Amino acid sequence: MNKVLRNPWAYGLFVIPALIMYIAIYILPLLSSLQHSFTNWNGINEATFNGLDNFKKAFTDEKFWIAFKNNIIFVLFSAFVQVPIIIFISMVISGVRKNLNFYKTTVFLPSILSTAVVGVLWQFIYHPDVGLINQLLRAIGLESWTHAWLGEESTAFLSILITNSWQWFGFYIVLLLAAIFSVPKELLEAAEMDGAVGLKRSWFITIPIIRPVILVIMLLAITGAMNSLDIVLIMTYGEPFGSSEVMGTYLYKQAYKFNDFGYASAISIIIFAFTVLVTVIFQWIAKRTEEVEH
Amino acid sequence: MNKKTMLSLTMIMAMSLTATVGCSNKEAAPTDGTSTPKVTEFKVSLRHINVRDTSKPQQDILLEAVKAAETALPGVKYELDGVEDTVNRDTKLKAEMAAGNPPIIFDLFGGPDTQNYQKAGHLLDLTPILADLGLSDKFIDLGEFTVDGKVYGLPRSGYTEGVFYNKTMFADAGVSVPKTWDEFLAVCEVLKGKNIVPIASGTGGPDGWVVNMIANSLFVREAGKEVQEGFVNGTSKWNDPKVIESFKKLETLKTKGYLDKSALALKYAEGQAKFYQGGAAMTMDGSWAVSAFEDKEKSKIAGNVGFFNFPEVGGPGDGYINGGFSNGYGFSSHANENELKGIKEFIKQYYTEALQKKALLTANDFPSMKLQDSSGTTGVLNEVISVTNEAKGIFTAFDSVVQPKVKVTLETTMQELIGGKVTPEKAAEKMQKIQDEANAGK
Numbered sequence: 001m002n003k004v005l006r007n008p009w010a011y012g013l014f015v016i017p018a019l020i021m022y023i024a025i026y027i028l029p030l031l032s033s034l035q036h037s038f039t040n041w042n043g044i045n046e047a048t049f050n051g052l053d054n055f056k057k058a059f060t061d062e063k064f065w066i067a068f069k070n071n072i073i074f075v076l077f078s079a080f081v082q083v084p085i086i087i088f089i090s091m092v093i094s095g096v097r098k099n100l101n102f103y104k105t106t107v108f109l110p111s112i113l114s115t116a117v118v119g120v121l122w123q124f125i126y127h128p129d130v131g132l133i134n135q136l137l138r139a140i141g142l143e144s145w146t147h148a149w150l151g152e153e154s155t156a157f158l159s160i161l162i163t164n165s166w167q168w169f170g171f172y173i174v175l176l177l178a179a180i181f182s183v184p185k186e187l188l189e190a191a192e193m194d195g196a197v198g199l200k201r202s203w204f205i206t207i208p209i210i211r212p213v214i215l216v217i218m219l220l221a222i223t224g225a226m227n228s229l230d231i232v233l234i235m236t237y238g239e240p241f242g243s244s245e246v247m248g249t250y251l252y253k254q255a256y257k258f259n260d261f262g263y264a265s266a267i268s269i270i271i272f273a274f275t276v277l278v279t280v281i282f283q284w285i286a287k288r289t290e291e292v293e294h
Numbered sequence: 295m296n297k298k299t300m301l302s303l304t305m306i307m308a309m310s311l312t313a314t315v316g317c318s319n320k321e322a323a324p325t326d327g328t329s330t331p332k333v334t335e336f337k338v339s340l341r342h343i344n345v346r347d348t349s350k351p352q353q354d355i356l357l358e359a360v361k362a363a364e365t366a367l368p369g370v371k372y373e374l375d376g377v378e379d380t381v382n383r384d385t386k387l388k389a390e391m392a393a394g395n396p397p398i399i400f401d402l403f404g405g406p407d408t409q410n411y412q413k414a415g416h417l418l419d420l421t422p423i424l425a426d427l428g429l430s431d432k433f434i435d436l437g438e439f440t441v442d443g444k445v446y447g448l449p450r451s452g453y454t455e456g457v458f459y460n461k462t463m464f465a466d467a468g469v470s471v472p473k474t475w476d477e478f479l480a481v482c483e484v485l486k487g488k489n490i491v492p493i494a495s496g497t498g499g500p501d502g503w504v505v506n507m508i509a510n511s512l513f514v515r516e517a518g519k520e521v522q523e524g525f526v527n528g529t530s531k532w533n534d535p536k537v538i539e540s541f542k543k544l545e546t547l548k549t550k551g552y553l554d555k556s557a558l559a560l561k562y563a564e565g566q567a568k569f570y571q572g573g574a575a576m577t578m579d580g581s582w583a584v585s586a587f588e589d590k591e592k593s594k595i596a597g598n599v600g601f602f603n604f605p606e607v608g609g610p611g612d613g614y615i616n617g618g619f620s621n622g623y624g625f626s627s628h629a630n631e632n633e634l635k636g637i638k639e640f641i642k643q644y645y646t647e648a649l650q651k652k653a654l655l656t657a658n659d660f661p662s663m664k665l666q667d668s669s670g671t672t673g674v675l676n677e678v679i680s681v682t683n684e685a686k687g688i689f690t691a692f693d694s695v696v697q698p699k700v701k702v703t704l705e706t707t708m709q710e711l712i713g714g715k716v717t718p719e720k721a722a723e724k725m726q727k728i729q730d731e732a733n734a735g736k
Contacts (some may be wrong), residue, residue, distance in 0.1 A: 013302075043388065044410065045414065127564070128556040129556065148555070148558070148559035151559020151560070237499035239709065240559075240709070241709065241710055242706075256388060256389075258698075259388075
């Protein structure tokens with residue numbers, strides 16, 4: 001293998017197809033969006049240069065800021081609600097003796113569904129009249145707790161967050177389980193002999209060791225939250241009244257309903273810049289807190 | 295061979311295989327030396343919107359026409375591609391038009407859509423084809439597909455909009471069809487008192503256009519038919535008192551609890567389902583929905599549904615019914631010689647009196663062509679046809695008159711109005727601001 005890779009032609013042969021795809025699907029569209037973000041363009045006729053107008057529009061656009069705020073909430077929910085729950089469930093499943101594969105498979109199943117399917121499925125669950133949630137509430141006599149989950153401002157976005165978590169829990173849990181099972185047994189036995197059991201063992205031994213994987217999961221969840229589009233579009237389309245709008249759906253609407261591709265491109269650049277910023281901050285925090293060597 | 299050569303060969307084969315996968319089809323090789331003429335096989339892409347369960351009758355008709363065209367024109371193969379209507383109109387077709395490569399035949403809306411695409415040069419001028427096929431006078435109204443005197447699309451069917459109602463619920467509640475707005479409110483009050491949802495409407499998410507059917511009838515009733523063109527040419531404004539009054543009336547339906555309180559949580563199909571599953575007494579919808587309401591398998595009210603014109607408010611627009619011929623097929627101006635033949639044959643086979651009659655009887659579609667004989671309709675469609683004939687006249691839907699930006703803004707603004715997020719006055723100001731921008735060409 002080493003001989004092959006030293007040969008520049010062979011090296012190129014391996015790298016070029018992927019590089020071409022990367023440039024064509026990622027770099028070129030990014031540059032094109034960057035270029036169009038400085039123009040006024042309706043998608044059909046010529047694009048006219050308009051400087052920083054689109055960015056200025058974004059900063060004064062109240063609806064954009066609501067979308068931005070929702071993205072932040074999404075990120076915080078992913079990092080501080082989703083991830084701890086994932087860690088907890090992983091710990092619980094890792095302690096299971098029998099039928100481990102059954103639990104792993106069941107928990108992973110939602111991740112193999114396409115987002116469209118998940119969105120439609122949960123629309124039925126949230127349906128105000130015949131949905132599972134409201135029917136259960138009525139059956140136990142809590143009629144007053146029923147809501148039009150996707151139709152009310154106060155509950156719409158949270159409902160989407162819960163659905164999104166449900167979809168991705170399994171995926172992250174399986175990743176984390178692999179990490180938990182790769183913790184050296186000697187370490188765990190030594191800890192047990194020293195008197196660390198159960199919760200203490202998990203908190204002081206296991207979690208620090210699987211920390212790198214936890215960080216990866218957090219990063220994936222955060223970047224997923226930043227560029228979410230499909231789940232929101234399918235479940236609520238950003239309604240009611242833009243309360244569940246995220247930057248992704250806002251730019252989608254600007255492009256396809258208002259034909260303002262210049263503004264939409266500007267928003268996409270803002271999403272890109274902000275995601276890079278969040279990632280950099282995240283990496284910095286991760287580096288500052290120490291890693292456990294073993 | 296040594297390992298290195300094997301590896302290189304495998305790489306080259308894999309890469310060339312991947313490269314050829316995306317290639318387009320080649321034409322079939324002609325048979326040589328025989329007396330049968332060369333048959334060039336070619337494809338014609340056809341984008342349709344018959345993907346819902348409720349569009350099966352329309353799809354059957356389309357397939358019948360396609361089959362007839364393939365038989366009549368040797369070598370042609372129509373490639374059908376089905377996409378949901380709002381996705382095609384708002385997203386997919388728009389993107390294809392922007393890239394300059396729409397399908398050869400595609401579902402098209404009249405009004406601004408046709409005007410914009412014609413301006414960008416992507417629509418085929420059909421006037422000569424219509425003349426050739428003798429169809430120039432056969433359509434009831436081609437207005438929405440005509441730009442500068444030339445025709446760029448052909449409507450498949452027409453529609454009118456009004457209020458559908460559950461006859462049993464009305465009888466049980468002891469109410470009759472209301473003629474005026476006050477009678478309408480009274481009927482709603484009685485129904486509400488019996489714990490029946492008076493008006494169903496699935497107008498959440500992307501379906502803000504559904505509640506706009508009510509809004510449109512209201513502001514035309516209050517301010518007159520001409521108000522719509524007036525918005526665009528400046529002679530009327532959204533914040534005129536009459537228009538504000540129409541917004542107030544819409545708001546009343548919500549504040550008095552007559553409009554389903556889940557309206558913003560349901561999408562269009564769910565709102566329809568609520569009505570035809572017996573969950574509400576009335577709904578405002580178009581004649582295209584008749585198929586869904588009369589579907590014996592899915593609808594609980596099949597054979598038991600009625601229709602009436604939107605009530606009168608005592609304004610200049612009373613008695614008119616919202617309707618039009620605004621949806622049908624358009625054709626790409628980038629078609630080559632063979633594809634043009636495919637287009638002409640398709641028009642010849644699809645726009646016939648026989649298929650129009652079939653659409654009327656099986657799909658409950660209003661014919662867009664003049665039928666010599668339109669007997670044989672049953673059920674609520676009969677009522678729709680007679681109500682339409684008795685109406686003072688037809689007014690076209692506002693969204694085929696105003697600019698797309700204004701249409702979209704009314705959708706979100708009316709959602710906000712019935713959600714209590716904006717007052718009628720504020721809503722009117724918002725609409726006028728956007729109308730001014732659109733009129734200024736921004």
